[in-house]
Amino acid sequence: MPSSEPEQLYCLIGDPVEHSLSPFIMNRAFSESGIAATYTSLRVESDSLLQTIDDLRDMDFTGVNVTYPHKEAILACVDRPSKHVEVLKAANTLHFTKDEILAYNTDATGTVVALQRFGNIELEGKKVLIFGAGGAARAAAYGVLEAGAETVTFLVRDPSRAEESISHLRIFFAGKNISILSTKSKKMHSRREAAIIGSDILINATPVGMVGESPEAAGDGARSGAIAGSLGPSPSLVKDPGWIRPAHCCFDFVYHPRETEFLKMAKARGAKRLDGLKLLVAQASEGFRCWTGRPFDLDKMTDALESHLAGGGGLRQY
Template sequence: MIQYPRVTTKLVILLGNPLGHSVSPPMHNRVFEKLRMDYCYMPVEVTSKNLKKVFSGLSEMNVAGFNVTIPHKINIIQYLDELDSLAATIGAVNTICVRDGKTKGYNTDGEGFILSLEETAQTKVKGKRVFLLGSGGAARAIAMTLAFHHAEKIYIHNRTTAKAEKLADEINRNIRVCAVVVESMENQRKAIQTCDILTNSTSLGMHPDEDVLPIDESLLTPDVIVADIVYNPLMTKLLKTAKDKGCTIVPGLGMLIYQGAAAFKLFTGVEPLVEEMSEVVHSLMASK
């Protein structure tokens, strides 16, 4: 067993505030230990006021990279040397690699969603029609990544229509995948009837509001795959309802695990042990 820290130990730093709830440190450190890698994943709580100073200082250490979470995913961009094309399109970063003193930002949130979806539902996003609930930060990452992966069409429904229209317009202009805003219940029904995948990318249904459904259950049909990014509770009301209606379901915890796995590979160049990551996360969630 490798003892931490050592002079040679490569650090991966999680930046955010607050971080007490994060499962990322034990998830990554389990794999580092299993693979006998001289790496250590550490959480560092930092305020927006001190972000530049802390990030600049840590970047000068023996750091392989950073994970970035709320509230710094957008503000951190101004301090980076380079941005991956997908992260630039999304306008937010959750992963930063440090190579030869240069920092490059990535966004693995959408990638994590797609990997989880494709693994759980045994399908491919390419050529699929997707109905997306929400247009916030998570929805933006998912929608842009779906477009990068050549989804055929993306329908977007959001309580604030202007936000949905802005997201759809950016997808249509920058990636040239057809994105359409859907408002009325009847138009939602018509859109979902043509879709392969329905995704809740809002916080509706999250603890303590477990009884909230983000969509009218009459709109769910057995031939649609239903995914939810909410993972507390593990089985949301949306997923329970969809399962009862015969839908294939994709729980939100997979996105958390796979975005971490994608980040792990960026940091190290090594294939992560996804099953180990999953075991750690499920164990931690079960104990909460």
């Protein structure tokens, strides 16, 4: 039964936001939790970001989700960042209290929750290889390292740029085995092969395989919601299908299309597969927890989202 409390207001801000699945997910979560709340989406250009946050506070909004291109710029509005935000230098969830704006980054925890709940993966001692070194890749690395992963390897086109972008991770996880491999160097071909074959979990945190994204987008840090990186111009993440083992867990953050070439390759090799909707639902649940103190039911929400999409609900990657 809905709460008798005054209706709470929440929204997603970004540019673009028109086809986001977040309003469907969050409004359903509030409804099923008996919380009187409305969640909308608001297109916000970069030059009006700070004023928009002031306006939302004046209108007594309780929380805001933040997507491209504002995850880093939004930190200028924040009074109290979470540990994840401090290390990753990006936030995707704001909670307005009477006196402060609290900021969270749910991508790191969402990655771990998705692997554990949907993939039945325990991360302690695991070797993880991540394609890309953009915001989503760094959040994934933070999450798996915090959960006990033994090693993280970033496979990127521009190692020097990646080294700079992960510097905070190296400091925070001093003593952990964090390495970078180039996709371009022919001399590193055997090392790339060994790194992929020797990993337990392969994560695509680039736009490679996404509808509407050119392969080059992954190479220059171009946006794709939370997914941006520096993989390189090849549309194939894994050069040789034989590098994927049946024991691998292959997690693609892309969810449009639902089955990317990477996941098709994993399927053909008998590997475990997770698509980007799993991350979307898991990180949304963590955001819901930041606002309400409890997550929503992941399985129930995933089923609802599948039905929504099957019934013609919009699907676009943000």
